[in-house]
Amino acid sequence: MNIRENRTWNHHVVKEGNKSLVLKKIINHSPISRAAVAQEVGLNKGTVSSLVNDLLEDHLIYESGPGKSSGGRRPVMLLFNEKAGYSVGIDIGVNYLLGVLTDLNGNICNEKEVTFKNLSYEEIELQLFHTIDYLIASAPESPHGIIGIGVGVPGIVDNHGEILLAPNLKWKNLNLKLVLENKYHLPVIIENEANAGAYGEKKFGAGKDSKHIIYVSAGIGIGVGLILNGSLYKGSNGFSGELGHMTIQVNGPTCRCGNKGCWELYASEQALLTAAEKMNLPSLAGKELELSDLLALAEQGDPKVISLFEQAGDYLGVGINNIINSFNPQQVIIGNRMASSYKWLNKTLTDRVSNQALWFQQNDLTICFSELSTFSSALGVSAFSIENFLSVSMQQKVSLNV
């Protein structure tokens, strides 16, 4: 009982907690009857009835027709009203902006992607506004409307949602949260892209069944999102998971962070591209090299390129070993752009891990690649808003007498 610490306990808390239990049961097991909820959650039938009525009034659930009888009165089936509201999730990348509109179950109802290069903050902000406007306008009528906006950014976000640094975008000390709140008057969440991705995979992707997940976002750089005990761990100030700058070679080459031998110098997309450029691949002279080019070459069977991927997979494995030793996770999920090269990375990566991770760490451990591919982050931030919305909905409404 660590979490509540300073709040005192009273029957509001009890009701809030039980309502939340009932709603979760309905979300995860719909359609389900009141009787079944009562039995499975362990609450009295009457209590469940009353809580269900509250939820019905809030339009968070609805009754469908009667279900099958099992020898008695037919149950009224309850379902989560996933269309009770919509959430906007935005993933800002170095050269793209991906926005999704999701329902309360994280189903994508609409999406929009813009790609760009070297835009200023103001220009990206404009794209961001356009995307959000478009998505909000496209949302169907619903009882709760748009319940929040979430934005994932490739940078350092502190506990108050301020972007301290996004090196690849050249942003610094930027309070995007305030900007969006003032413009849209909606709850806004700004989150690091890796944290968002981790949460996305946990809620809707490969991590649905695990409580301890480490999400490795391997793109131009490497960031890591930590799901510990089922919830995102952000550290003391919100800066956890900067594992791209973990030293894996004490006197290795210098990283742009000033340190030496950082993991992302060996296992990121940038590392791959840099190594490939040095090889002077003849077929690509002139054009700026991209990951997709390398993938195409690998598909054609180019042994040099394939061994490049294998090398990167091996280095990914080195860092993942360190992660396993640190966190003893149930699941390690590799996401972001490097996940697309899954086919060429997988073998050396898993070899490295299975040969070198301590044996007891390997029990109950799954290593896999992202299920949501490019949507992890956008879905993750969307999920944050949904979680917040539902959590607030569980609380008592204080009637404002005029």
Next chain:
Amino acid sequence: MNIRENRTWNHHVVKEGNKSLVLKKIINHSPISRAAVAQEVGLNKGTVSSLVNDLLEDHLIYESGPGKSSGGRRPVMLLFNEKAGYSVGIDIGVNYLLGVLTDLNGNICNEKEVTFKNLSYEEIELQLFHTIDYLIASAPESPHGIIGIGVGVPGIVDNHGEILLAPNLKWKNLNLKLVLENKYHLPVIIENEANAGAYGEKKFGAGKDSKHIIYVSAGIGIGVGLILNGSLYKGSNGFSGELGHMTIQVNGPTCRCGNKGCWELYASEQALLTAAEKMNLPSLAGKELELSDLLALAEQGDPKVISLFEQAGDYLGVGINNIINSFNPQQVIIGNRMASSYKWLNKTLTDRVSNQALWFQQNDLTICFSELSTFSSALGVSAFSIENFLSVSMQQKVSLNV
């Protein structure tokens, strides 16, 4: 509200939670009056009175004489009854066994240390029994008597308290918990030595004010205990914090774990001793080298030995950088035997961190050495028992009608 998940909420929970709040307030602010508790915790005076009566009945607190009046009736001061019970904490090391008897505030009431070398499990078990017997016998009369036994071991302990592996003791798949429970019929906790140390420092030592603490236990090997969000994080199976086997040099020398370039090959006591042995220090020929010898030489100003310590401090810094990047802690505490060399390690260690850790990670970050020195682990396991005992005491007594 992640923690309770499946338990339903009712007034028992409310009372349990509030009682716990009241007790914590009294523990941390005694002497304190009922009125002050009510105001500071935010509960009604009547509620506090009732809960305080429960706690008095349980002998967990007691009333002292009246306090100073501030212009009205003099308050009755409440104090935590730290002598309401006693806890046994044992730290089993590679060549020593340290036992403490503490009161409920972690004050050491008695202690016993045995040193040995190359004992079999049976022999160590005998020493363990003797120590526990001695400590229990020495405990003063108290309402609750001995409330539990905790044991810290240098090895891998799973979530059920089974010791899977303690390489330096040559133990494997050992259920010490069961052995002790059967013999003493008391609650028993077996915990990894680094986890225990972390908890010890958090409760009674350098980490009292932090919620995010990483405790680096640097002895023969290196283990790490993680305090995240104020409580111990053990990972999916209990194996978190095996950071001694984090790779910091991809193609470094081979470790006994089979991996290469592990941190503990560079920054542990063993690493220091191995390096020193290679130097053929003339003054110590014949005798087996110990850390204390090196410390003595350093005190005498031996430049070779001093630079050995400095090198180790630097390597410690490398790993601690990785830790900072992973966890964004408030505090890193270095404990176990290497902490005794604090004087010689500190400079290169802090230099490494301040030069290389990312700037934003360095805000609000303290790096320090253990305050409890050799007692961290023993006090930590003792604290686990106390915590458990108090937590159970908060729960309702179910009257068993005969």
Next chain:
DNA sequence: AAAACTTTGTTTAGCCACTAGACTAACAAA
């Protein structure tokens, strides 16, 4: 088809821990 049984969901009575506020106790200051 009627009777008996089952299961669902609502209602009622009672319980328990909380709150607000009245009350008593014990002190300080005027």
Next chain:
DNA sequence: TTTGTTAGTCTAGTGGCTAAACAAAGTTTT
């Protein structure tokens, strides 16, 4: 002594819970 203040208890009322009775709506048995 009177007045005011603070500490702690007591009482009435509230809200959410449980258990159990009840009503509703089925299925199964006779």
